[in-house]
Amino acid sequence: MKLMRISLILLPLLIISRISAATDLPAIKVAVLATGTVNWELQHIKNRGLDHQNGFNLVIEKKASLSATRLAFMSNSSDMMVSDWLWVADQNNLGNEFKFIPYSKQIGAIVHANTSQIKSITDLTGKTIGVAGGPMNKGWLLTQAAAAKKGIQLTEQAEVQFGAPPLMSQALKRGQVDILITFWHYAEKLKLQGYVELYSLSDAMKELGLKSEIPLLGYVVNNQFVIGNNNVVQGFQRAIRQAKDDLKTNEQYWGALRQSMRFHNEAEFTALKSGYIDGDPGKINQGQLDTVVNFYYAVDRYRTNPTGSSLDPGLFLELSE
Structure with a gap:
């Protein structure tokens, strides 16, 4: 009975210490669509504590629309958002300095x-x-x-x-x-x-002669945030790499994500899981960067407001080894 009393006293202290440890870490706030597939990856990072292991506290900010995620990011309310590099390139043409961390090569x-x-x-x-x-x-x-x-x-x-x-x-x-x-x-x-x-x-x-599969979706971050928080951003990149590896190799981790995946039967669950895994962009190589430049050129004229400019592949942010 005495041991139980001690345990009951220590338990709240343990919880408080864990909360304190999390709040002591620098936060990365990521604005995402509430129904987006990126939630699976981010939620796994939280489930496994990969954010804390890599020196930051991940805050997932779920939004109802893409415009809401962009508003949060552009107003600096959020540190990152998820979009495609076409949007990033357009923003950089307007004078912004955004970087792109690849998330998925799935297109549609x-x-x-x-x-x-x-x-x-x-x-x-x-x-x-x-x-x-x-x-x-x-x-x-x-x-x-x-x-x-x-x-x-x-x-x-x-x-x-x-x-x-x-x-x-x-x-x-x-x-x-x-x-x-x-x-x-x-x-x-x-x-x-x-x-x-x-x-x-x-x-x-x-x-269209585009030879390499390329990641179109990714995490967008302001380069000023990268410069001021380089170690934190690299920790984020390591965490998402670890999350992808976890979900690719260990079936049990998907069990904790099932509720957020919005599937109707096991066949859908399996297809969604396989699609996520197949979308892993891996490490970007020069051939893919060349394809990115050619892709931009190929589709630019069909956009609502063609830029007529070329794309700077330097917007892709790679993890330093």
């Missing part, structure tokens, strides 16, 4: 009903194309570029509808669009329901 896919007669990009003339997100969707830009190489101007020769990913999935199911360009995790769920992948967007890249 083009899917259609299994009864569709669409067999290639050349069949999209006269069709209604659904695009998850807006005109800056990377898959839409790639598809336009691939079609143009075959002499097809999709903005003139097809009808295009934009919308939130869940709404566009429903539009495909209702037959309101003939084909859907969507994000990889939505495409995986549709394929499990019998829909057919016309192209992975990696295939579209190959048609």
Whole structure:
């Protein structure tokens, strides 16, 4: 009984000491979409204490929309956000100094009903194309570029509808669009329901002569934050590398993430897990950086506001060995 009393006294002190240790560490606040797949990686870092092991305290700030994450980051309320390097390049062209830490090379896919007669990009003339997100969707830009190489101007020769990913999935199911360009995790769920992948967007890249798979999504951080907190940022990079390795090699870690993954059955769970693992960008090599520059050039003219400029691959921030 005496031992139990001592334990009950010491337990709150232990909890307080752990909280104190966490608050003593420098924080990295990351603004993310509440439904984004990046939450799996960040939550695993918290579950395993990889942030504390690497000298920082990760604060996950979940937002309802992409615009909300950008507002938090641009106002310096958050230290990092998740976006694509096209957006980072645009911001740097406007005078910002943002860096990009690769998160995933998953892009997305083009899917259609299994009864569709669409067999290639050349069949999209006269069709209604659904695009998850807006005109800056990377898959839409790639598809336009691939079609143009075959002499097809999709903005003139097809009808295009934009919308939130869940709404566009429903539009495909209702037959309101003939084909859907969507994000990889939505495409995986549709394929499990019998829909057919016309192209992975990696295939579209190959048609454009882009040889290396490249990470399009990543963590965005202001270079001034990197300069002032270099050790902390490197600790963050080590933590995300460890998280990817954990989730690639140890099945048990996925059990703690299941509730946040929004799947309907085990097949979806398996597909989402495999998609995350396959998206691991690894260490970026020169061939990939060359592809990044060529990709930017290939899609720039199809953007709402083409820049006409080249991309500086120096925006990619690599972990110092």
